[in-house]
Amino acid sequence: MPKPEEARYTKTHEWIHLGAEASVGISDHAQHEMGDVVFVELPKVGQKLEKEKPCAVVESVKSAFDIYSPVSGEVTAINDAVTGEPALLNQSPLDNGWLFKMKPSNPAEGETLMNWAAYQDFVKQAAH
Amino acid sequence: MTCAATLDNRLSIEKSDPGRRGLWCKNPLRAKANVPANLRRKSPPRLPELSEFDVIRHFTRLSRLNFSVDTHFYPLGSCTMKYNPRFNEEAAALEGFAALHPLAHDTCAQGTLELIHDLSARLCELCGLDAITLQPAAGAHSEFTGLLLAKAYFENKGETRNEIVVPDSAHGTNPATASMMGFNTVNITSKPDGRLDVEELKKHIGPKTAVLMLTVPNTVGIFETNIEAIAKAVHEAGALLYMDGANFNALIGMVKPGDLGIDMMHLNFHKTFSTPHGGGGPGAGAIVCRKHLAPFLPVPTVKKEGGKFVSDFGDARSIGKVKAFFGNTGVLVRAYAYMLAHSAKEFGEIAVCSIINANYVAALLKEMYPSYSKEYCMHECVLTPGPDMLAKGLKTLDVAKGLLDRGFHAPTIYFPLIVHEAIMIEPTETESKDTLDEFVAAMKSVHDAGIADPQSLKDAPHTMPVKRLDEVQAARQPNLHW
Numbered sequence: 012m013p014k015p016e017e018a019r020y021t022k023t024h025e026w027i028h029l030g031a032e033a034s035v036g037i038s039d040h041a042q043h044e045m046g047d048v049v050f051v052e053l054p055k056v057g058q059k060l061e062k063e064k065p066c067a068v069v070e071s072v073k074s075a076f077d078i079y080s081p082v083s084g085e086v087t088a089i090n091d092a093v094t095g096e097p098a099l100l101n102q103s104p105l106d107n108g109w110l111f112k113m114k115p116s117n118p119a120e121g122e123t124l125m126n127w128a129a130y131q132d133f134v135k136q137a138a139h
Numbered sequence: 140m141t142c143a144a145t146l147d148n149r150l151s152i153e154k155s156d157p158g159r160r161g162l163w164c165k166n167p168l169r170a171k172a173n174v175p176a177n178l179r180r181k182s183p184p185r186l187p188e189l190s191e192f193d194v195i196r197h198f199t200r201l202s203r204l205n206f207s208v209d210t211h212f213y214p215l216g217s218c219t220m221k222y223n224p225r226f227n228e229e230a231a232a233l234e235g236f237a238a239l240h241p242l243a244h245d246t247c248a249q250g251t252l253e254l255i256h257d258l259s260a261r262l263c264e265l266c267g268l269d270a271i272t273l274q275p276a277a278g279a280h281s282e283f284t285g286l287l288l289a290k291a292y293f294e295n296k297g298e299t300r301n302e303i304v305v306p307d308s309a310h311g312t313n314p315a316t317a318s319m320m321g322f323n324t325v326n327i328t329s330k331p332d333g334r335l336d337v338e339e340l341k342k343h344i345g346p347k348t349a350v351l352m353l354t355v356p357n358t359v360g361i362f363e364t365n366i367e368a369i370a371k372a373v374h375e376a377g378a379l380l381y382m383d384g385a386n387f388n389a390l391i392g393m394v395k396p397g398d399l400g401i402d403m404m405h406l407n408f409h410k411t412f413s414t415p416h417g418g419g420g421p422g423a424g425a426i427v428c429r430k431h432l433a434p435f436l437p438v439p440t441v442k443k444e445g446g447k448f449v450s451d452f453g454d455a456r457s458i459g460k461v462k463a464f465f466g467n468t469g470v471l472v473r474a475y476a477y478m479l480a481h482s483a484k485e486f487g488e489i490a491v492c493s494i495i496n497a498n499y500v501a502a503l504l505k506e507m508y509p510s511y512s513k514e515y516c517m518h519e520c521v522l523t524p525g526p527d528m529l530a531k532g533l534k535t536l537d538v539a540k541g542l543l544d545r546g547f548h549a550p551t552i553y554f555p556l557i558v559h560e561a562i563m564i565e566p567t568e569t570e571s572k573d574t575l576d577e578f579v580a581a582m583k584s585v586h587d588a589g590i591a592d593p594q595s596l597k598d599a600p601h602t603m604p605v606k607r608l609d610e611v612q613a614a615r616q617p618n619l620h621w
Contacts, residue, residue, distance in 0.1 A: 044559070047610060047611045048611075049610075049611050049614035049615050050614070050615075070614075072610040072611065072614060073553040074553060074554070074556060097615075098611065
């Protein structure tokens, strides 16, 4: 299971596990804020994603939320399990609840994202 | 409050007992004679067979399950659930309006055309704008119409602009409308006080920007004090400023949006102008705009010529029709009745009272439910459960459910999205101080009960015909019955 410390984070609460094939999901904080997830709409394999542009939709009992791609690149795999069982996003946001994998087109983009410590500070600040 | 109606999920068709009758057709033979033989059905329709008494009990019981503005205070933020005067209904039922055929010639429809003409003029005056269409069937349909106008306007100028800018404090229908129209939506994050940041806005607008859609007052319930600077920036970029007028109840009679630099705006008659909220029934909206957008308005509009009122079909620049005839005229009659019942001064008082009522509730609840905004709100306040409730794991949803047990409709919850655990309360001007005091007492009682016994509040409602629902199951596998 990937550790939260190893991922990078966006201000819109996505995490990305960097690598040649990077995986993407939503943070534990995000799933708490959204509440129970009821539907997930994922991008298609092969779809080109642009950094900070909407690429997926997560709908909870509260509202529908756009998911923004943390970096630019191409989708290489999607997690079909979450479309059938959206509760995985609440139960296991960092592991079984991953959304998709992608091949970043510009690996340097990932390095500019927040690390775990910076993200925790960001969440704390946003609460005030 | 207890709900006397018991939960009986059976439909009338399931209560059917063959042979029971509540209604006799006086002349079935004649009805049959008028239908050509090849069009007559071979078997009788499957209708519930019930006595008149069964039918009365069935529908009376259903009506008692209804939580409506006629039975309960309904502080649904952003929805303006004000009283719908019965006088409006009397006006709409007048035979000259109610029995008019939509295809009647203008010469036979002078009364309705005059009403549309006069209502149009009055609304333009209130908005400080030049032209109007009353065709749209609702607020979101008005937004759609407004963006069609913008598209036609820029095409006519030979400009290609494909972006709509929407702050995160706007109504959710704004980005939805932009997407539906094929525009790209550009989102802007608000400042911490909930207002649009003019410097941030300037970074996001340019030659591609068609429209900035601004909700005024915004969804946090505060006024965009920088609106003139916003309008200037938008106009310097060659774009149009659209005002989502769903919250016009806070401004009506006090401020003319045209004076603020707005190019066009929509109105929701079921909000500001006291017509019934749809719930599937007919609604009505309007787009009010400046002169330069007027040629693109839907047709027909009504003009006065030689003392008579006639349909005006404009020219080829019109976007055409967005709804048959003149829209839902029955709703327009209700809105007109409401307008005639109030003087210009009284419209200003409507805005003032709606603002005072919202601030009164926010002030009395500030210890237990702090306001998002640190300043006075407009017609609605956005509160959150206090730290003591959050510490016990109590959420906005629990407050909403607890209110049902105390005889109040829940406020809007989890909206706007930019406020954590939002509770959005819009009392409107038509509620008395007594009702507001009762509501405040109920909110305090929910707080105290939740602190004393958190689990009990998490299980609320206890007195409703259905208890706490499993919302995930309700969304994914709804228990439908037909």
